[in-house]
Structures are given as structure tokens and as C-alpha cells.
Amino acid sequence: MKTILLALMLSLSFVTYASNLASNTHIENDVIIGTPKSKPKTYNDYHSLTLEQLPKQQVKEPYSIYPSSRSDYVPNDTYYNEQVHWLAPTTQYLSYNNILPSVQRLSPMRRPVVGIIDSGFYAHPDLIYADGYDMVTLGDAQRGENYLMRESDDEEHFCNVHGTGVAAVAVATRDNNLGFAGIADGDFLATRSMDCGFGYLSDSSDALLWQIGKPVEDIRPATVTADVVNMSLGGTVDHCPDFMQNAITEAVNSGVPVIAAIGNNEMDASEFTPANCNGVINVAAASREGELFSSSNFGTLIDIAALGDFVASATEDPDGVGWWEESSFSAPIVTGVLANAVSEFGLLSNAEIKFFLAVTATPFAAGQCDDSNRCGPGIMDANAFHSSLREYKNGDLVTLKPALSNTEFCDKDLYATDDNELAMLCETYELVMPVHQSNRSDIRFEVMVFVKDDTMQYANGQVVATSTSSRMLMSALDMSSNDYGVRMCNTERCFGDTAIKINSSSTALPAKCNQ
Structure with a gap:
């Protein structure tokens, strides 16, 4: 059957590229998906380094007892002050997500494992990979262990560091006096499902199965399994393909929330996958001022919005900072918050997550989002969400x-x-x-x-x-x-x-x- 071609951010060059790949489809009704091609708004000059030249990571031993919560705690990471999603919302900037007090009051029982399915992972000094795998089969690619690919369209520059940027928002190493403060202080499980931002959706569905500990043919099992999974990827197709839906259903039935970016095509999200799959938690991008981000998809599938404007995170410069935008970087904010919730409360149902995200959400600015059918319930307030969830788990709500x-x-x-x-x-x-x-x-x-x-x-x-x-x-x-x-x-x-x-x-x- 004819392959459906799609991308998270459509462009003429992508459509031409994708159409040349149609004959390579390896699964019936498979689709080509993507991540945004654009780089962050600002980033430091980059000078090409080989993988061996990147700073070596220090293995962080898992610990069974967390430090007690501290009301005066503030991360000491280099770019923490640029990470405005940690701040409480203000009358001017409604979309700040109030991360800090939720982390200060956190009482986790264990380290969460945060799964990221994406493209463009590299050995960034602020990311500690617990495990990873390369699932890409696009073109002549072969699956294997080398998930830390230096995806390059020339000899000097990365063509894509999207996955590295997404991961740093959710799970960068905290309190190491460098880089970024990841929302979740946990372990990081990476699966590369695209090459230079493009890939088969079926590779992402296999990646999801692998991350939750389900068997994937001819692939070794992961050494750890994810507690939450982030998918900042997708493309335009009017239904959720069966193989993707089956993988998401497996995750939900295993108690693993799957967080998806709603997409950035200014269209109803029902036309975008995996956002249109049953069981995902869909995250839209909001501008700092509290409106739906200009390029964001919209509609009743939105479960929550988070900051999608000036999100500070990792770039191709291992020592640099970039300001990313759109729903790809709203999703990992929610992913990090949910990872913290799972670390304290254990398994959470999708119904619990969606209810408390909605009831504790900061309202959008007046205007385009007065109709909740367009924008969803509001913008995530991490502290209100976590506090209400704690009361519920304690039997008080x-x-x-x-x-x-x-x-x-x-x-x-x-x-x-x-x-x-x-x-x-x-x-x-x-x-x-x-x-x-x-x-x-x-x-x-x-x-x-x-x-x-x-x-x-x-x-x-x-x-x-x-x-x-x-x-x-x-x-x-x-x-x-x-x-x-x-x-x-x-x-x-x-x-x-x-x-x-x-x-x-x-x-x-x-x-x-x-x-």
C-alpha cells in the first residue's frame, strides 16, 4: 500500500527528500516522521569536536535514599537562571511552569528512569546515559549500539541535536556546577529512531516497546526500563497506525505514561500522529505571555500546555546554551514533572495524570484560548499539580x-x-x-x-x-x-x-x- 509521508515541520526540501524514500518502506502503512529542522534561536559558536574529544562523563551511582526536601534548595547548574520554566507564572509571563517549589518539596522513593525517543543524541557532558540503542532503519541504516551518532550534513556541523536538547530539559544532571538543571534527577534511557530528524514511525514504535521492556525482534533488551517516555516527534496523518497504537497501549498497560508533542503545523491535532493515538498525554506549546504558541497544533486532543518559547537547553556546543521553541520542548517539561511524580508516588494512571494536570492548570491569557476546545485546560503549574496529587495519594482529595x-x-x-x-x-x-x-x-x-x-x-x-x-x-x-x-x-x-x-x-x- 502507498506510504504516507509526513513530518513534524513541513518544508519543500523535506517533502522532496521523503518522497524519494517511499520505495524503502519496510512495514505496511508505515510513515515518515520528523523533528523540527530549526536550531535554537541563539547558541554559542561551535567548533567541531570528535566524540573522543568531548568531556568525559562521570558515572553517577544510583542511591536508595534521597536527601530530604529543602525549601531553600536552588540548583547550582551554570544555566539554571536561563531556565525560566522553573519560575512561577507572573501576570506578564503566564506560561512559566513553577518547577522549583515542586522539586523543593519532592520526597522521592527512588530514581526515575526517563525515556527519550528522538534524533540527534551525542555525548553531552551534562547527560548521563543509562542505556541506549539505535533503532533507525531509514535508507541503508542498520540498527545497533551506536545511538550516540554525530548526525552531520557536513564535516563541521551537526544536522540535528534535537534529542540532546529535549533530554537536557527533562533529565540533565542537576547540581554538578555545569550545564542545565534537569527537572527529574533520574536515569536517562535514549533511543535513536530518526537520522538527521527523519525516520520511520515504526522505528519509534519499536523504540517505545524496547524502552518499556517488551521484546523487539533481533534486538537485545534494555538494561533499564523507562518510567515515563517522551516522544517529541511525529507527522501529519489522519489516524494512528495500528503498530504505533499497539506500542502505546502496551506502555499504558504497563503503567508507563507516554508524553507526546502536539505538533507545530497550525492544524487540528487529530491529523497528527502520535498525538492522535489513544493513551498519549499530549502537550501543546505556549508563548511566555500565556497564549497558544503561534505554530502549535490545536484541538480537543490537547491535555496540557507548557512553555514552548525561550526554553533554555543544550545545543551542539557542549558548553553552550540555546533557546528552543515549539511543542518539542514543551513536552519534556511535562515529562520531567511526571518523572518526579512517579518517583514519589509510584504508578500513576493516565486518568489521574490528566485530571490533576487539568484541574491545577494556569489559565491561558484571555483571547484565542477562551474556547477550551482549541487550547485545552490551560498551562501546567508543576507545583500545584504535584501538591494536589500528593493530597490525593494521602487520601485527602x-x-x-x-x-x-x-x-x-x-x-x-x-x-x-x-x-x-x-x-x-x-x-x-x-x-x-x-x-x-x-x-x-x-x-x-x-x-x-x-x-x-x-x-x-x-x-x-x-x-x-x-x-x-x-x-x-x-x-x-x-x-x-x-x-x-x-x-x-x-x-x-x-x-x-x-x-x-x-x-x-x-x-x-x-x-x-x-x-
């Missing part, structure tokens, strides 16, 4: 508790002598939701009922309660036969496609209800 156990909500003594009122209150539960950050007045939470142990996709449930408040009183619940979930909605839409399960483990009645 999205948890049913007997109303009579909360003296702030009702005066227990008022009903102590009235049997009828006491009986009614003993069937009433309080549900506390996160306080959303949206500036919209039409945000509501909907509680849905599902058959016990069934999946909580919206189509399988029925709405039983709605509230615009972060606190709800509910009664007549049948928790022996049913599960209950919640979603966040506004007038235009409900976010995500699966409800987050309400915790009912704290529903034991107070002693006076058993009298």
Missing part, C-alpha cells in the same frame, strides 16, 4: 468520607437527639475536590457511577451528581455494587476520556451512626 466525621462541615451535636436526622446524615458522605485554578465560572465537577471493577471511560458511566464547588455532599451510594469516579468539565467539554476513581476506603461510619 477525591475521597469519600462520612459527613458526620467532619465537624467543620456540620455540627454533630445538633442532630445527636434526632433519630431521623441522624439516620439521614449517616448515609451522607462528603467529597472534597481540588480547588481548580481556572478563571472560568463554568467549571464543574461531575460524579459518575460505574459497574464495580468496570473501566471508567465516560461512555461506561452515568452522571449522578454535579457541583461547581470543590466540596460535595452525596448520599444513597451503593459502594458494594458500584465504583464512583469524577471528571472536570466546562460548558464546551469534559476533559480527558476516563474518570478518576473516587477513593472509598475511608467510608467507615462514625461510632454514633452505629448506635
Whole structure:
């Protein structure tokens, strides 16, 4: 069948190049994907070095006990002050992602493994590779161990360092007095799936399987497996090919979030893959001022936005800094934050991730994104996300508790002598939701009922309660036969496609209800 040709950033030169490769397709309905061809806006002069001449990396021994969180912690990395996504949003710059306080309060149980599937990895002194593999089969390429390719279109310059830049945002070595502060202090698993920014989508799907520990024919297993995977790549095709969807489903079923860049073609993301695959967490680019970035794809597939403008990261100069843009560099900001969350809380479902990203998001600037069908719920606030997720995991949010156990909500003594009122209150539960950050007045939470142990996709449930408040009183619940979930909605839409399960483990009645 005819090969579908696509790229993350279309150009005449790419289309011509890709069309010459059509006859080399090695899998039915395979597609050519890419990463943006552009380099960062500013970077230091580069003088060509051989791989052997690059600074040697120091192997960082894994440690089992993390230092306690510190409110005064600030990374000491050289270019940390250029990494404005670590800052809290301001009235002028709404898209800063508030990373620092989330890291200061982090209490991880282990080092996360961050997987990056991309092009243009090299031995940058601020990146420590736990393992890697070259999956490229484009043209005459052969898969193998040499994933640290000096991808070059001439003898003096890299044609692509995209993967190195993406990786440094998420997982550059922190506190080593050089380079960048990676959001996640973890191990880095790299898979090269493109050459000079172009490759077969099937190579990326194989790369994903390899990163999550699934077998890939004739390829050795990875020495570590990813906890989160970033895919800042893709191209224009109106459906998710089966082989890509199968790999993503394997990842999701294994508890590994797959974070995808939404793309930069100014088009509906439903026409862009892997963003149009089920199960991915799609990240759009936002300008510093809090608008959807001018080239960003749009639509209801957007799960969250992050800074995609002046994102400081690694370039082809091992000692330099560049300012990257577009959704390729928004995605690893979210990837790093999710890696930190996994390191503290363990496995997270896609529904949990999408719900808390949406409910804690910073609103877009007024204007083009007033319609959430275009831009999604807002811009990631890492600290609000992580704090709300911690409350949820501690049983303080999205948890049913007997109303009579909360003296702030009702005066227990008022009903102590009235049997009828006491009986009614003993069937009433309080549900506390996160306080959303949206500036919209039409945000509501909907509680849905599902058959016990069934999946909580919206189509399988029925709405039983709605509230615009972060606190709800509910009664007549049948928790022996049913599960209950919640979603966040506004007038235009409900976010995500699966409800987050309400915790009912704290529903034991107070002693006076058993009298």
C-alpha cells in the first residue's frame, strides 16, 4: 500500500527528500516522521569536536535514599537562571511552569528512569546515559549500539541535536556546577529512531516497546526500563497506525505514561500522529505571555500546555546554551514533572495524570484560548499539580468520607437527639475536590457511577451528581455494587476520556451512626 509521508515541520526540501524514500518502506502503512529542522534561536559558536574529544562523563551511582526536601534548595547548574520554566507564572509571563517549589518539596522513593525517543543524541557532558540503542532503519541504516551518532550534513556541523536538547530539559544532571538543571534527577534511557530528524514511525514504535521492556525482534533488551517516555516527534496523518497504537497501549498497560508533542503545523491535532493515538498525554506549546504558541497544533486532543518559547537547553556546543521553541520542548517539561511524580508516588494512571494536570492548570491569557476546545485546560503549574496529587495519594482529595466525621462541615451535636436526622446524615458522605485554578465560572465537577471493577471511560458511566464547588455532599451510594469516579468539565467539554476513581476506603461510619 502507498506510504504516507509526513513530518513534524513541513518544508519543500523535506517533502522532496521523503518522497524519494517511499520505495524503502519496510512495514505496511508505515510513515515518515520528523523533528523540527530549526536550531535554537541563539547558541554559542561551535567548533567541531570528535566524540573522543568531548568531556568525559562521570558515572553517577544510583542511591536508595534521597536527601530530604529543602525549601531553600536552588540548583547550582551554570544555566539554571536561563531556565525560566522553573519560575512561577507572573501576570506578564503566564506560561512559566513553577518547577522549583515542586522539586523543593519532592520526597522521592527512588530514581526515575526517563525515556527519550528522538534524533540527534551525542555525548553531552551534562547527560548521563543509562542505556541506549539505535533503532533507525531509514535508507541503508542498520540498527545497533551506536545511538550516540554525530548526525552531520557536513564535516563541521551537526544536522540535528534535537534529542540532546529535549533530554537536557527533562533529565540533565542537576547540581554538578555545569550545564542545565534537569527537572527529574533520574536515569536517562535514549533511543535513536530518526537520522538527521527523519525516520520511520515504526522505528519509534519499536523504540517505545524496547524502552518499556517488551521484546523487539533481533534486538537485545534494555538494561533499564523507562518510567515515563517522551516522544517529541511525529507527522501529519489522519489516524494512528495500528503498530504505533499497539506500542502505546502496551506502555499504558504497563503503567508507563507516554508524553507526546502536539505538533507545530497550525492544524487540528487529530491529523497528527502520535498525538492522535489513544493513551498519549499530549502537550501543546505556549508563548511566555500565556497564549497558544503561534505554530502549535490545536484541538480537543490537547491535555496540557507548557512553555514552548525561550526554553533554555543544550545545543551542539557542549558548553553552550540555546533557546528552543515549539511543542518539542514543551513536552519534556511535562515529562520531567511526571518523572518526579512517579518517583514519589509510584504508578500513576493516565486518568489521574490528566485530571490533576487539568484541574491545577494556569489559565491561558484571555483571547484565542477562551474556547477550551482549541487550547485545552490551560498551562501546567508543576507545583500545584504535584501538591494536589500528593493530597490525593494521602487520601485527602477525591475521597469519600462520612459527613458526620467532619465537624467543620456540620455540627454533630445538633442532630445527636434526632433519630431521623441522624439516620439521614449517616448515609451522607462528603467529597472534597481540588480547588481548580481556572478563571472560568463554568467549571464543574461531575460524579459518575460505574459497574464495580468496570473501566471508567465516560461512555461506561452515568452522571449522578454535579457541583461547581470543590466540596460535595452525596448520599444513597451503593459502594458494594458500584465504583464512583469524577471528571472536570466546562460548558464546551469534559476533559480527558476516563474518570478518576473516587477513593472509598475511608467510608467507615462514625461510632454514633452505629448506635
